Amino acid sequence: MLITTITCSNCHNAVDNNFCGNCGQPIQIKRIDKDYILHEIWHILHFDKGIFYTIKELLIRPGQNVKEFIATNRSRLVKPVIFIIITSLIYTLTSNFFHIEKGYVNFDGSKQSAIGLIFSWVQHHYGYANIIMGMYIAFWSKLFFSRYNYNFFEILILLCFVMGVGMLIFAAFAVIEGLTKVSLMNIAGAVAILYAIWAIGQFFDAKKVSSYFKALAAYMLGMIVFSLSLVLLGILIDFLKP
Incomplete structure (x- = not known):
């Protein structure tokens, strides 16, 4: 009697069930159709x-x-990188829909210069820019909260969640501004910073007042150094251009 061995298409392990016992891959993968797409959307939003x-x-x-x-x-929370990209997209779509001119990041210089092009990229790619910005804030947070047993990448995960919520705060104020025609983005910025200070302080030590001052310092220094690094990068590119 001829016995056919089924192997997993993902890890090539021998399989005797509907799912691979090694990696969990199903033997028969459902075809991608409208039901699959709707399921994936619901999986993110439920x-x-x-x-x-x-x-x-x-x-x-x-x-x-x-x-x-x-x-x-x-498994309880959405993955942090997906979260910050989705929330940044929500803010971008909201601000574009209501034509909010004063956004999360502003630059009034010429877009023909390298600095202008860099800040323009930031304004059109908030998801990626927020992750980079989070690295700067994570660096200062690691410095100020050095006695806590969290490495740089664990703090970066915290920042992805915190800045994602910040994007939603900006999006909510953008909706209100779009409906009322009252300029609110400066208030949105203050609320987002206050939330970030509270969340970071809660993460490290909610009972210590010093945690919130350290969080404020880490957040502001991270934002300042991030902006300065963009300016310096733009100056260097302009200097090296023929």
Whole structure:
């Protein structure tokens, strides 16, 4: 009797069930159709362990939830990089829809210069720019909270969640500004910074007042150094251009 061995298309392990016991890959992969697309969208947006659940938890208990994500359970919240990209996209779409001129990052110089082009890229790619900005803030946070047992990348995860919520704060104020025609983006910036200080302080030590001052210093220094690095990069490019 001829026995046919089925192998997993992903890890090439021998399989005797509907799913690979090594990597979990199904033997028969469903064809991508409208049901698959709708399922994936719902998987991201559904309230239980989806983006709405993540937003709610980050607004109520940011420090505790990010700690749990890092140390014990990474299935409750949306993945941090996906979260910051989606929330940045929401802000971009909202500000473009309501034609909000004064945005999250502003630069009044000429867009013909390298500096102008760099800041223009930031304004059109908030998701990626926020991750880079988060690296600067994470660096200062690691410096100020050095006695805590979190490495740079774990703090960066915190910043992805925090800055993602910041993007939603800007998006909410952009909607209100678009409907009322009252300039609110400066207020949005203040609220986003206050949230970031509170969330970072909660993450490290919610009971210490010094945690919030350190969080403020780390956040502001990160933003300043990020902006200065963009300017210096633009100056260097302009200097090297023939």
